[in-house]
Amino acid sequence: MTDTAKPLLRVLQGEALWPPPLWLMRQAGRYLPEFRALRDQADFITRCMTPDLATEITLQPIRRYAMDGAILFSDILILPWAMGQSLEFVPGTGPVLGAIRSASDLARLDPKRVPDATAPVMETLRRLRATLDGPDPIGAARGGQVTLLGFAGSPFTVACYMVEGHGSREFDATRGLAYAEPALFDRLIDMLARATADMLCAQIDAGAEAVMLFDSWSGLLPPAQFRRHVIAPTRAIVHEIRTRRPGVPVIGFPRLAGVMAAEYARETGVRVMALDTGADMAAMAELVPPDVTLQGNLDPLLLLAGGDAMTTEARAIRDVMKGRPHIFNLGHGVVPATPPEHVGDLVRAVREVG
Numbered sequence: 279m280t281d282t283a284k285p286l287l288r289v290l291q292g293e294a295l296w297p298p299p300l301w302l303m304r305q306a307g308r309y310l311p312e313f314r315a316l317r318d319q320a321d322f323i324t325r326c327m328t329p330d331l332a333t334e335i336t337l338q339p340i341r342r343y344a345m346d347g348a349i350l351f352s353d354i355l356i357l358p359w360a361m362g363q364s365l366e367f368v369p370g371t372g373p374v375l376g377a378i379r380s381a382s383d384l385a386r387l388d389p390k391r392v393p394d395a396t397a398p399v400m401e402t403l404r405r406l407r408a409t410l411d412g413p414d415p416i417g418a419a420r421g422g423q424v425t426l427l428g429f430a431g432s433p434f435t436v437a438c439y440m441v442e443g444h445g446s447r448e449f450d451a452t453r454g455l456a457y458a459e460p461a462l463f464d465r466l467i468d469m470l471a472r473a474t475a476d477m478l479c480a481q482i483d484a485g486a487e488a489v490m491l492f493d494s495w496s497g498l499l500p501p502a503q504f505r506r507h508v509i510a511p512t513r514a515i516v517h518e519i520r521t522r523r524p525g526v527p528v529i530g531f532p533r534l535a536g537v538m539a540a541e542y543a544r545e546t547g548v549r550v551m552a553l554d555t556g557a558d559m560a561a562m563a564e565l566v567p568p569d570v571t572l573q574g575n576l577d578p579l580l581l582l583a584g585g586d587a588m589t590t591e592a593r594a595i596r597d598v599m600k601g602r603p604h605i606f607n608l609g610h611g612v613v614p615a616t617p618p619e620h621v622g623d624l625v626r627a628v629r630e631v632g
Contacts, residue, residue: 286346286425289571289603290488290527290550298596298604300628301347301427302621303552304611305339310618312338322367323359326352332402337409340416340424342618343625347425347605348410350481352399354431354492357470357477358440360395361387377443379455381462389473396477400484403428407485427529428486430478432493433470433511440466449495456503463507471511475518482523490529490552491515497534497554504538509545516547529573533610540565555609560598571603576624582613584620589627596628 286299307313313335316325325331335351355373359365363386364376378384403426409416410424430436439445441452441463456463478489496508516528530548532539534556543551543566553562553574563572576595580588596606606628612621 284346284423284425284487286605287487287527289605290425290529292549292569292571292603294601294603296600297629297631298599298606299346299425300606300625301345301349302339302608302612303349305343305345305349305621306335306351307612308614309612309616309621310338310342312342322353323356323365326356327398329398329402329405332399333405333409336402336406337416339621340410343621345424345625347427348406349427349429349490350399350403350406350486352402352429354429354436355439356396356399357392357430357473358387358436360392361389361473362391363387363440372445373439375439375443377451378440378466379451381465384462384466384469387469389469389476392473392477393480396480400480403481403484403486407487425487426485427488427490428478428481428484429490429492430474430481432491432496432508432515432530432532433467433474434499434507435493435495436470436474437463437466437507438495438498449498453498453503456507467507467511471514472518475515475522478515478519479522482519482526486526488527488529488550489519490531491548493530493532493535496532496538497536501538504535505541508532508535508538509542512542512546512548520547527571531573543567543570550605552607553609557609559595559604563599563602568602571605572599573605573607575607575609578608578610578613578616581608581620581624582616584617584623588620588624592624592627 289295289299332351336348339345340348366374368374407426411422438449438452441455442449527549529550531552532542533554550571550573555577576592
């Protein structure tokens, strides 16, 4: 079976299919009992950097639900860690990094370290591609029909954690640095844009058939800053990928971008735009260029709740996009408390058509 026969890849390239293909952000993770069975074997970074574990975790939701896409099990903060920034995932706290607040802090980062540091990630991708395209079915999935997705964090969102040193609701220190020392912040964003493009090209070389850029905190920025720190670096990354790896689709996810999402779709060059929970799919379909595939956008908390309300809303999202290239997904990641059977119900609701 050729790659172009893969439903998700066809829609990523601009074809409208019915019913639409689907995969879910954070589809591999804590809500799955098979993931929890592996969790105690290693800490989070070790799981990401051990091909045996990362491959198995990536494939778990493919076996269980026959998703159309398998997204690499990794983390957006692997890139700054690979460049030399300290990183620890603390239970109950989340990521803790050595904050980047000065030129001397920035000088300690070395993008040249990334290829060697991320070699295990590339090995995971090679194993996944060989397995997904192999002759034997993976659980309920038919061999050769699952598209392999790589990903990275977008420069602004990664910079938020790098500057703040931890997670936050507002990322005050990051936004303050962007205003108080714009030249320094621009240097950080530019470094991340180049390193991200390089890493995503390496993921493509290792087997990723499409890549996604997560800009989870883009909605914190006012329009001028959004254009400078979200649209401009995303455009640079997409240009590099188009130049160096022509034809590979890039999915952009400017979470909570609001009215700026349409400009993001027009100006960055992404082939696909993922929409968050707050976006109206029908309205966005009118605002973005018709050659941009849309992805989304069921509320993850509705998936958590399940039942008839979830089924009704999922089908409403699906149906309003009929005739336009659309990938069904959530508006953010699967909530850890989600019952696995709700995900199965969602997959059936999207795929069953009368």
